[in-house]
Amino acid sequence: PNHYAVIGHPIAHSKSPLIHAAFARQTGQDLEYGRLLGALDDFAGEVRRFFANGGCGLNITVPFKEQAWALADERSARAELAGAVNTLIRLDGERLRGDNTDGVGLVRDLVENHGFDFNGRRVLLLGAGGAARGVLQPLLASGLRCLVIANRTTAKAHALAALGAPLGPVSGCGLDDLAAERFDLIINATSAGLADAVPTLPSDCLAPDGWTYDMLYGDQPTPFCRWGHEHGAARVLDGLGMLVEQAAEAFWLWRGVRPETAPVIQALRQSMG
Numbered sequence: 001p002n003h004y005a006v007i008g009h010p011i012a013h014s015k016s017p018l019i020h021a022a023f024a025r026q027t028g029q030d031l032e033y034g035r036l037l038g039a040l041d042d043f044a045g046e047v048r049r050f051f052a053n054g055g056c057g058l059n060i061t062v063p064f065k066e067q068a069w070a071l072a073d074e075r076s077a078r079a080e081l082a083g084a085v086n087t088l089i090r091l092d093g094e095r096l097r098g099d100n101t102d103g104v105g106l107v108r109d110l111v112e113n114h115g116f117d118f119n120g121r122r123v124l125l126l127g128a129g130g131a132a133r134g135v136l137q138p139l140l141a142s143g144l145r146c147l148v149i150a151n152r153t154t155a156k157a158h159a160l161a162a163l164g165a166p167l168g169p170v171s172g173c174g175l176d177d178l179a180a181e182r183f184d185l186i187i188n189a190t191s192a193g194l195a196d197a198v199p200t201l202p203s204d205c206l207a208p209d210g211w212t213y214d215m216l217y218g219d220q221p222t223p224f225c226r227w228g229h230e231h232g233a234a235r236v237l238d239g240l241g242m243l244v245e246q247a248a249e250a251f252w253l254w255r256g257v258r259p260e261t262a263p264v265i266q267a268l269r270q271s272m273g
């Protein structure tokens, strides 16, 4: 079989091996997909050894996505803008192509799994760190009317908006500047949930019929999902679908086959109880 893996630090919790094993079974592809605990001081060496030993592709997770970007010999446009690579593809010889499937995973989960129509919509992206930057290009290509990036540290929101400005209608602001704004979709790309917190938002910034999406997920509703329920969101989504969709896009890049994601999302949800 062909060999693939996900590399990160920590890595034990990663669901990617489960997801790719399910894709391989479903599509009849002969491959193995493992976990690699990357050494914090030798990421490049580990990647080189994996591919030298015949590996065909890697997924990259925290904290190595920026290093993977730097290491790639060529990059997709969406990875270029993301400044981060979550998928490495072996090209002819020793060369590696870097891509980033996180943003397309987010957009596809919303559009294809849940029927969200970006056309004409006002979208709020919370956060201006790596997670927000990683989804910027696909969001701006979605047909949305405008994207507002709001961050606790305003300057970082301005910087990220400036990066996206050539690609579509985007602006940056501080969380404090959101009064009197209404959004059809609010996406949480902050890490606040990891500390059981939510960014401080005006209580009326969600439009009637507006949706919330937390890029985090968990076996319990995340803090931002709770915020969505408490503020009357029409739909409250977490990032489990995005996780599976980004994996499906990587599988497609490697194998040229698109797996069905719905049964895999359902199985993961059930296994999380």
Ligand code: ATR
Pocket (backbone or CB within 6 Å): 126, 127, 128, 129, 130, 131, 132, 151, 152, 153, 156, 189, 190, 191, 192, 197, 198, 199, 200
């Ligand atoms: P990641 O790779 O997950 O994006 P990061 O680059 O460290 O991690 O970025 C974390 C993001 O979550 C930042 O936008 C951060 O806001 P600041 O730039 O102001 O630090 C945001 N964040 C983290 N905790 C937060 C909280 N309690 N409230 C609001 N924003 C928070």
